[in-house]
Amino acid sequence: MGNFDDVTEYIKELYGTREFIPLHVPKFRGKEKEYLERCIDTTFVSSVGKFVDQFEDQIAQISGTKKAIAVVNGTAGIQVALRLVGVQAGDEVLTQALTFVATANAIIYNNAHPVFLDVDLDTMGLSPKAVSAFLEEYGELRDGVCYNKKSGRKISACLPMHTFGFPVHLDELISVCKKWNIKIVEDAAESLGSEYKGQPTGSFGELGVFSFNGNKIVTSGGGGAIVSNSIPLAEKGKYLTTTAKQPHPYEYFHDELGYNYRMPNINAALACAQLEQLDAFLAKKRAIANSYAEFFNTKGIKFRTELPNTKANYWLMCVELENKKERDAYLEHTNSQGVMTRPIWQLMFRLPMYENFQKDSQKNAIFLEKRIVNIPSSVR
Ligand SMILES: Cc1ncc(COP(=O)(O)O)c(C=O)c1O
Structure with missing residues (x-):
C-alpha cells in the first residue's frame, strides 16, 4: 500500500498553504x-x-x-x-x-x-x-x-x-x-x-x-x-x-x-x-499539470495527461491508482489531511433511475471507476 504523506505535502507546497485545499474554486482577478x-x-x-x-x-x-x-x-x-x-x-x-x-x-x-x-x-x-x-x-x-x-x-x-x-x-x-x-x-x-x-x-x-x-x-x-x-x-x-x-x-x-x-x-x-482570463487560466492549469506529472512520475503514480493530437484544458486533473484498495487509501489519506480529492463518478447504471437501460460490458468504465481520483486543480 502506498504511503501518501509526500503527496499531501507536495500539493500543500504547490498551492502554498497549510489550510484546506479544495478541488476547484473560481478566481476573480479581472473585471x-x-x-x-x-x-x-x-x-x-x-x-x-x-x-x-x-x-x-x-x-x-x-x-x-x-x-x-x-x-x-x-x-x-x-x-x-x-x-x-x-x-x-x-x-x-x-x-x-x-x-x-x-x-x-x-x-x-x-x-x-x-x-x-x-x-x-x-x-x-x-x-x-x-x-x-x-x-x-x-x-x-x-x-x-x-x-x-x-x-x-x-x-x-x-x-x-x-x-x-x-x-x-x-x-x-x-x-x-x-x-x-x-x-x-x-x-x-x-x-x-x-x-x-x-x-x-x-x-x-x-x-x-x-x-x-x-x-x-x-x-x-x-x-x-x-x-x-x-x-x-x-x-x-x-x-x-x-x-x-x-x-x-x-x-x-x-x-x-x-x-x-x-x-x-x-x-x-x-x-x-x-x-477575458481564459488563456491565462489555461496556461496556469497547464503549468500545474506539468508539475503534477513530474511529481507523480517519481512516485510511480499515473497522472493523466493529454493524448497526442489533443490539447486538454486540464479542468479537473486526476491520477489513476493501482486498484480500488489503493484508491480508497489515497482518498482517505488526502481528505483526512485537508487536501480535497474525489473519486470519479459512479457509473450511471448504478443509480436507481438508470438501472434498467440497455448497456454494454462497461469493461473500461468499471476499470476507471475503481481507480480514477480527482486532485486539487484550481488556478493558483
Ligand atoms: C459532464 C457534465 N455534463 C453536464 C454538466 C451540467 O452542467 P450544469 O451544472 O451547468 O448544468 C456538467 C457540470 O456540471 C458536467 O460535468
Missing part, C-alpha cells in the same frame, strides 16, 4: 466587479442585456463555431440541443455511463432513453469502438434512419462527453455516427478550451454544450452555452430557450412549447470578465 456593477447601475440584471450578446460572441469565437446561445445552465443546454437534433419521446440516445449525472438526465428530460456504452481507457470518454460494436450488433438502417433491433426504438443522437476536458476520439466517433446516420451532440460541459487536432471541442457535433457552473474553468455563477456551426439550428435554439415567442412589438404569441432557459445578464457579465 468581474466592474461588469457586475455595470449591470446594477444600468438595471440590466435579467433576461436581456449587452453582456449576454457579448458572451455569445465570445463563446462562438472561442469554440470556433458560428453561433452560441447563452442558457441558464449546461444541463438545460444539453436538453435543448438533443431536442434540436430531433430527439423525441421514446427515442434512444447513445452515451457513456462514466459521466456526471446531468448527461443522462438531459436525455430523460426529453422522455428519451439513454443507452450506456463503454468509454476508452485513454480518453475516459465515449469509445467509438464501443459505439461501432453496439451498432453492428443492434443497429438497423431503415430508409436512412437508425433503429435498435432489440428495443425497436429509433436511435436519434449520440452524446459523447469530454471527461475532465480530455477530448474523445472524435474522428473515429464522427465516422461511426456518419455510417449509421446518427447526429452527435457533444457534452463539452467540462472542456472549454480543449482541442482535438487543433479544433476546439464543442465544434465537432451538430451542436456542443458548455457549462459555466461555479466549479468549471470559467464561471458565470451558473450558466451554459449551446454552440453550433448551423445558423438555422442555433436560431431555433435561441427561440426555444427564450419561450418560443414570435417577434412582435407588443403581442405575446408563442407558437410551440419553449423554455425560459435564458442566461441572465448579470451571470453573463461575470462570464465575460472570466472569459
Whole structure:
C-alpha cells in the first residue's frame, strides 16, 4: 500500500498553504466587479442585456463555431440541443455511463432513453469502438434512419462527453455516427478550451454544450452555452430557450412549447470578465499539470495527461491508482489531511433511475471507476 504523506505535502507546497485545499474554486482577478456593477447601475440584471450578446460572441469565437446561445445552465443546454437534433419521446440516445449525472438526465428530460456504452481507457470518454460494436450488433438502417433491433426504438443522437476536458476520439466517433446516420451532440460541459487536432471541442457535433457552473474553468455563477456551426439550428435554439415567442412589438404569441432557459445578464457579465482570463487560466492549469506529472512520475503514480493530437484544458486533473484498495487509501489519506480529492463518478447504471437501460460490458468504465481520483486543480 502506498504511503501518501509526500503527496499531501507536495500539493500543500504547490498551492502554498497549510489550510484546506479544495478541488476547484473560481478566481476573480479581472473585471468581474466592474461588469457586475455595470449591470446594477444600468438595471440590466435579467433576461436581456449587452453582456449576454457579448458572451455569445465570445463563446462562438472561442469554440470556433458560428453561433452560441447563452442558457441558464449546461444541463438545460444539453436538453435543448438533443431536442434540436430531433430527439423525441421514446427515442434512444447513445452515451457513456462514466459521466456526471446531468448527461443522462438531459436525455430523460426529453422522455428519451439513454443507452450506456463503454468509454476508452485513454480518453475516459465515449469509445467509438464501443459505439461501432453496439451498432453492428443492434443497429438497423431503415430508409436512412437508425433503429435498435432489440428495443425497436429509433436511435436519434449520440452524446459523447469530454471527461475532465480530455477530448474523445472524435474522428473515429464522427465516422461511426456518419455510417449509421446518427447526429452527435457533444457534452463539452467540462472542456472549454480543449482541442482535438487543433479544433476546439464543442465544434465537432451538430451542436456542443458548455457549462459555466461555479466549479468549471470559467464561471458565470451558473450558466451554459449551446454552440453550433448551423445558423438555422442555433436560431431555433435561441427561440426555444427564450419561450418560443414570435417577434412582435407588443403581442405575446408563442407558437410551440419553449423554455425560459435564458442566461441572465448579470451571470453573463461575470462570464465575460472570466472569459477575458481564459488563456491565462489555461496556461496556469497547464503549468500545474506539468508539475503534477513530474511529481507523480517519481512516485510511480499515473497522472493523466493529454493524448497526442489533443490539447486538454486540464479542468479537473486526476491520477489513476493501482486498484480500488489503493484508491480508497489515497482518498482517505488526502481528505483526512485537508487536501480535497474525489473519486470519479459512479457509473450511471448504478443509480436507481438508470438501472434498467440497455448497456454494454462497461469493461473500461468499471476499470476507471475503481481507480480514477480527482486532485486539487484550481488556478493558483
Ligand atoms: C459532464 C457534465 N455534463 C453536464 C454538466 C451540467 O452542467 P450544469 O451544472 O451547468 O448544468 C456538467 C457540470 O456540471 C458536467 O460535468
